[in-house]
Amino acid sequence: MYELIVSPFLGDYLVLKPGDSKGLKVPEHRYLELQQAATSDVAVPEWLCRPVLRHWDLDLSGQNASTALLVRDTVPYGYGRASYEVNMACNWECPHCYLGLKEDAGMEWADRERLLRLLRDAGVLWFQITGGEPTIDRQFPAVYSLAYELGMMIEVLTNGSRLHNPLLLSLLTERRPYRLTLSLYGATEESYDQLTQRRGAWKAFRRGVDAALEAGLPVELSVIVTRDNEHEIDAMYDLANSFGVRTREYNNMTPTYFGSGETLSVQALTRGDERGVFTGCDAGHTSLHVDPLGMASICKVARDKQFPVLTEGLAGLSKLGGIADQALLRQGGCSGCQLSEQCSTCMPLAQRYRQADAPLGSYCQHTPKEVTTP
Structure with a gap:
């Protein structure tokens, strides 16, 4: 190798x-x-x-x-990054999850193999594998291994619950990702199991993170702050710091990717509104997203205009730039907004909030912050 x-x-x-x-x-x-x-x-x-x-x-x-x-060869396509949802299934049932209802659906191996080779040929070097929970997918090891063999630098987004599995741990230590991003949902067994709505979730997470750290894998933690666990935010950071890894916080709850708003009910009362000014992104131009059924979109949020990438092939990727340019235009109530230069919400996400009938202040500066807490 x-x-x-x-x-x-x-x-x-x-x-x-x-x-x-x-x-x-x-x-x-x-x-x-x-x-x-x-x-x-x-x-x-x-x-x-x-x-x-x-x-x-x-x-x-x-x-x-x-x-x-x-x-790796030079290619006439400019897609350096991609994310791939290997599934939408998960062994947790977190109320804040942007996937909403989780379905155990995905492509057969032959199509997944074609997809990975297509992404390689599109120029994808930095490759994020996500879900659902990707490590519970029966084809995760094969997907990961082929992406590695094709010369992709891999990040895995995971809840960490299966990282103690000897076969999985062996795969990740022999073919190292450049990052393992684990979600931290609480500082105690009670709060962790409550948020994930799964008894034993805390113990599985601790076994997984301990095994990954012992193996020297490049772990990072995403501290998830919701209404259910914000009372122990300091303890969560103390725990995260005890692992000696890089930590970041996720606290802005968003609607599901199809625009339902049940996830917004768990917004932490003391967090949020920490997004920086949105100045544009590379979605659709140098990066893309593919869902479990092989539908390509400019990113995880903007899925209104997807297409079957295996059917349309590399030529189909030429659509993404135009889709992205259109998706980022100010639309609806955002047209002509005088505060657009200070806005922290991209248009595809703003549309999801509108679909969910979310309080205006959860994504718009026109409403005072103290009035908009969900």
């Missing part, structure tokens, strides 16, 4: 090591040299060995370039 990935990425050329989010940048002529070396029976060039040894303490001197390097 290769040691490093060499890949074009949005006009640059990167040298990356699986399991590490930071890499090296090389000029085009060096990329072309490595591309030639990887198809020949020659050693890794010394000019690359020196920085690789400094950066990763990895000695490639004398190693054959064809086995040490996976050099």
Whole structure:
């Protein structure tokens, strides 16, 4: 198996090591040299060995370039990032989940394999695997393994409940993701099981996170703050800090992706309104999302205009830029808004709030904050 990935990425050329989010940048002529070396029976060039040894303490001197390097081809498509929901099923039943009703649906392996190769051919280098809970999907190991073999840098979004499984743990340690993002739903067994609505969820999470940390995997925590657990927010951060990993907070509850508003009832009273000003994004232009049935959209939120990517192929991806440009235009009550330059909510998300008949203040600055708490 290769040691490093060499890949074009949005006009640059990167040298990356699986399991590490930071890499090296090389000029085009060096990329072309490595591309030639990887198809020949020659050693890794010394000019690359020196920085690789400094950066990763990895000695490639004398190693054959064809086995040490996976050099990805340049492609005429500009999609450097993608997310893929392998399923919508989950072993938790969290009331804030944007998926709403969770269905155990997905493609057969042949179609998943075609999808992964298509995403590779579209240029996708940074690849997020999500769900539902992806690790309960019976084809997760195969999806993960093929994405890795194709030279993708992988992030997995998970509740961590199955990370103690020996086979899964072996897969992730032998073929390392650059990030495992685990959701933290409480600081105690009582609050954790209450929010996830599953007895034993806390114990499963603790076993999973402990196993991942012991294996040296690159864990990050997403601290989920809702009305049910905000009373122990300090304890949640104390727990997160005890793991010694990077932590971020998720506290803005949003409607489900199809516009129902039951998720908004668990908005924390003391959190929220912390999103920065929305200045645009790369959705549809350099990134995309694919759901469990192979329907492509510009992102996880804006699914109004999807198309079957396996049917339409790479040519179909050319639609996404136009869909994105249209989706981001100010529409409805947002047309002509005088506060648009300070707005923190993208239009696709604002439309979801409107579909859900959400209080205006949950996504709009025109209503004072103290009046808008759900």
